[in-house]
Amino acid sequence: MSTMISLNKFQQLRHVDEIVEQAVNSWWVYRRTIGYNGGLSATARVVFFGRTKAQVTEWMANQ
Numbered sequence: 001m002s003t004m005i006s007l008n009k010f011q012q013l014r015h016v017d018e019i020v021e022q023a024v025n026s027w028w029v030y031r032r033t034i035g036y037n038g039g040l041s042a043t044a045r046v047v048f049f050g051r052t053k054a055q056v057t058e059w060m061a062n063q
Helices: 053-062
Strands: 015-023 026-033 045-050
Touching: 015 053, 026 053, 045 053
Parallel strands: none
Antiparallel strands: 015 026, 026 045
């Protein structure tokens, strides 16, 4: 007996987020996309800006 599992049910990671403190009261979230070969893109883009780290982590939890 053979069992097949559809891989379409699993959501693949498409990006990696990084929190960076740029200055006092200045927290940025950078996003890098993951290519089909599993490598990270060379450039990152800012996807969120917050005044506190708690604000940024809350935004990331809601994503």
